[in-house]
Amino acid sequence: MILEIRNLAINFGARCVVDIEALDLRTGEILGLAGESGSGKTMTALAIMGLTATSGARISSGSITVDDRELVHQRDTDLRRIRGSQIAMIFQAPVSSFNPLFKVGYIFIRSLRLHGASRSEARAHAREALEEVMLPYDMLERRPYELSGGQAQRLAIALAVALRSQVLLADEPTSALDVSVQGEILDLIRRLRDRDGMAVLFISHDLAVVAELCDQVAVMRAGRIVEFGASSQVLHSPTNDYTRQLVDSVPKLGTRAG
Amino acid sequence: MVTGVVLLTFVIARVVPGDPAVAWVGMHATPEQLSAAQHTLGLDRPVAAQLLDYVRGIATGNWGVSIHTHRPVLEDMAVRAPASLELAGAGLLLGLGLGIPLGLAAARWHGQAPDLLIRLAAVAGVSVPVFWLALILQLLFFQRLRLLPVGGQYDNILNYTSPLWQYTHMTIVDALIGGNWPVFWSSLRHLVLPAVVVAAYPAGVIARMVRASVLDTVGEDHILMVRALGFSERTVYGRFAMRSALNPVLTVAALVFAYSLAGLFLVEAIFDWPGLGSYAADSIASLDTPAILGVTLVIAIVYVTCNLIVDLLQAVIDPRIRVR
């Protein structure tokens, strides 16, 4: 068990936006976190990173442990060491996730050096990681707006690989990509799980994708987990009404933005 | 557009009340001297011809002869320009040096005490009347505290004790290059107050601009990503947010600099700074048409140049503009 969440409550002002009793993630497991927009999925991921403040929310109680280490209410200096290196996060809009005024490689190498690599080590790790995601090394010389969505997302994943992250939080990573590219990214995530034992929290509103990729699924609604289980079971024989509604809406053409 | 500017300045100069010929020869001139002066100044020729002469003169570098100094206008201005450049440059540097860090700090601690204080100071800087600030500072630092000198560029005694070798004709720069420390310190002390007055407006505008720009940037995806990678808030603001914020800042900076040129005129007069501003003041006082025209043209040129520089800088900082 690499990630454990217990009794997590996140508040936005006076409003409770997340209320999770328990959620576990194992090494080498892909856990899907499904639900509509506004259900609290992204907030949960931000809480794991300790970044709820960027959305104006606070963790009011609960515990999040990664590798048996408590994360809630830790000092920012300690949390910063974990961000990126132990837990990595990738986002929905990969191209705009990179600062447009810098070359992509700048952020790549700087992040590696931030977490302790020397310049040559950083370059070596970067090279390996890019190979793994099947991108040429000179892609680092490009600027984000020169990349396609798929390339940028692979780059973001490569960064997680280079940093040797144990946990990957993927917040709607394929929602903004073409269907054909989606498949490549999903393959990549599976490969990471198989080869490196990476634990993945896959957040998505798209149940079809979740069904295809994830071992287990947690369905969220209004901040709570309303259903949990193996993905085939949850999706084919959901016990909860809400889940059933979601499942029924899957064959609809054209998904909403997450 | 340049023709328009020239035309406008010419028209204004012509319409200014007072007879330049009288100013040239003085009040007690005889009628013959007066008409001789009119002839010298070309005032007896038809207006259209005068305009043509003037335009031709400008193109060839003959900007007329100043009535109150009796020297070619271009030469007068060339002599006094470096001093103005020195002051304006110092003001701009100070404005940037104060405005950018303060704006960044206000953004970082947004909503809290530092932010409110900085914003208040910025608004004050933008609203303070230049001539008043100059007088108040003079009162405080010269009169009451005896810390800084009241005017001039440097202590003139130093002309004898440590004569200055002139390279750029900007006193402080020359002193630095030549290692002439007495003059350097003296000119620094003389530069401080006028530079602060000139910098007040730009610093205020730049601080507000930086704050707004950084706050806008900080909500964007790429900032969340670098935070998620473990960078410290200091780096997030200082390196990543700043870059995005810089482009609009530079645009504003150049324009604001141009605006503060108007203030330069007042500041030079009050601090007795031997630059173009005080030259302009003298010219206006003595109805020195060619000189006024000359200064006006220079100002217009500087303004236009500033705008061009802004366009260039934008392309450098934000490569996306180059792509377009």
Place this chain on the structure above:
Amino acid sequence: MKAPSLADTRTRTAVIAVRRNPLLSAGAVIALALVAAAVLAPLVAPYPQDAGTAMHAGAILLAPSWNHPFGTDMFGRDIFTRVLYGARVSLGITGLVLAISVAIGVPLGIVAGYFGGFIDNVIMRVTDVFLAFPALLLALAFATVLGASTRNAVLAIAIAWWPWYARLARGQAASVAGRGFIEACRALGVGRVRMLWRHVLPNSLTPLIVSVSLDAGGVILTAAALSFLGLGAQDPTPEWGLMVSQGQSFFTTQWWLVTFPGLAIMLTAMAFNLAGDGLREILDPRRVVTR
């Protein structure tokens, strides 16, 4: 349930903005106080007769005291009174300048932006020439030409200022002209003048209003500078810039002559700047606040 109208949303945004933003509230309060001072000056000022020509030989250059909170000037006139009356002068000048500049600049700009082509070119050329100079210098030039007086100062500054509004209005009109509903109106046969008045103008207004409120501070500073240089208001008009200039020769020993009028200029400009900022926050449709 009825959807909230734009006015409702704007009011709500305004209230939120005011509550969230102490500086804005301060600015608005000061601005109101100024207007009040200007209007009530004759009632509130301790020595109303000092606002004009007056001479109290026995009370020359007195330091601030209970009788004369801001001291007296070289003619023995109470400075506090003159500062209060000065609010009328300054606000009057500012109002007139802005009104005239807008009245000249906006129509020209809208016409230029809407019709484009040759008219646009000509008008823009003219504004370019004017905008090639800092406003103060232009105003100086015109004031010199027109002669020094309050009325001429107003004209001079207005002449220097209108190109800015013309530019702004043109930009707005040009972007509005390209919008769908304008084409629709044209297709329906709406006449040109009506088009400009009822469709193009209202949609171009917001940035104009913001600009005007922000400019008020600049106009006050320019007017004060002109008077300081002797090209604006003349004695006995209690204009703040003029008072500073008059006090200059006594400045080293009688500091109050310069300090208080100048402070008044600064506070007024600050108030307008802050209020203008707040107005921008409220009116800018992108910033409708939900939290």
